[in-house]
Amino acid sequence: MSQKNDPLISRRSFLARAAGGAAVALTAGPIGLLLGRAESGEPAVPAQDSRIVRVARPYDAETRVHEFLSWLTPNDRFFVRSHFGPPPPDQIDKAAWRLTLSGLVDHPLTLTFDDLSKFEEVSVTSVVQCSGNGRAFHRPQAPGVQWERGAVGNARWTGIRLRDLLRRAGLKPNARHLQLQGADRPVAATVPLFVRSLPIEKALHPDTILAYQMNGAPLPLLHGAPLRLITPGWMADSCVKWLTDLTVQAEEAQGYYMQTAYRYPIRPVRPGEVIAPQDLKPVEAMIVKSLIAQPQQGATLPSGNVMVQGVAWTGEGRIMKVEVSTDEGRTWEPARLVGDDVPYAWRQWQFLWQTRGSGLRTIHCRATDDRGQVQPMTSPWNPGGFLWNGADRVRVRIKEA
């Protein structure tokens, strides 16, 4: 089995198999040290990290899909995407940290962490997914972190409505976009900052929140402490971590991370084709997708009844149907949707598979949402390798009866 398709491979064997010597020495460095330490003095990355590390520094790691048997993804197993890594702890220390809101507003604001408690507290359970999740499956391969299946998770986020803050400041009539920036900084000043923006409609959406808690715990350092944006239904490139600066503007944010990266073609494109800038628009809403959490890739199973389980989600809509195929996609049978149907969260599903015969089998799953979007077998190629939502597949071996 190839390493690229086996998300369960351990970090150590990955390193052992990857280019040796220098590469190993470089990637196996003291990650906790480089990432800075959380307030408690604990290393930011736990010594026992069960995630699959894609990039050691700045830290990018995905969740092993069997974790998705749990509806909520635990904080220390939740995927991490860092552009530059966490800022130095003193800058995001709750006493020193400030959030500013300026630009096209009547009353610019500067808030301390304690000031946040003056706003109504709200919670939303939402999927957060990296736009590059599944990039490794695009052919030809697109440059970027080669995420496979686990750059996604479902968590309960608690904080305040972004809308309440914007209303407190008062928007000027020409306010169209909200620019977001965090306290994280690149190693070299020549690298563009991670500056993003959100159309004002999404910023004013009642479910868009500034979160300071994740699954009931203070937001962990790797997930953006002390405050990050959560845009339910949208890809995580909007969910800026270590948030410090909000600027209301008439235009989209400038710079590499808004104008070049995280863009998707509005028409089908061929690999290598030159795409005019006006034919690329920012990645925003998630699209329909599902994953098989069990059985695991490469598992050997007794013949008879096999419980296939997983999760399915879509952007700002609902999951209507999940189907499973055990014959390479020729025929599909409906799975049972289980658990609660909560907006923005993922839906769990189960399928009881009665195996026939023995040997290698492939299980596929695909979801359909309330807009009639169905997962394709493979997603359209695009230069950034974004929005992969090809039917999920797992290879297993059925033992002889």
Added chain:
Amino acid sequence: MNDRRARLYSGHLFVLILAALWLAFLTTGRAQEQTTRQTADQQTQRLLAARCAVCHSTDLIQQQRLPRDRWEATVKKMVHWGAQLDATEEAMLVAYLATYFHPEAGPVVAPPAAPRSGEEPGAAPNQPGVPARGAALYKHNCLPCHGEAGRGGMGPKLARNPILSQEDRFRATVRQGRGAMPPWGDVLRPQEIVDIRAWLTTIPD
């Protein structure tokens, strides 16, 4: 008849010898080509560790599978963002990346690893360090990680660092590398490391 046979025989022998010589020539040629390539690869791997691991670890690079033109564009982008490469180094790096990390390369491509630099004979230079030379060397090799005037960045602060007063430890650390710092033993000459230290000690508080 015997004569003819002998002639034929010696003719065969001649051809055989020629063939053997040719084969020997070919194999040494190929072996030489191979060692040249191995040496070039090792040089490029050191380059990768020294110039590319500044902002991100090299695993981000090794997991890509890109055609040459995409590698060219990617390395250009990195240089634009601050990677310290001259034109020759850039060309070397692109050639290496396009050879080992191309779309048809399997999931595991393990080019021969660069050996860690050990103790070289005569490593201790006898010239005192020259700060002016050290400043230039620092800028090209160390600044991206240790910051302007050694104030620190991704790597620790070097200005006023106690290690500056321990010449041997300084040289050993730099030559062998540590943690996320690549080894410099094969990139810099012993005298150059001494020059960098000399310059670092001139930085006031």
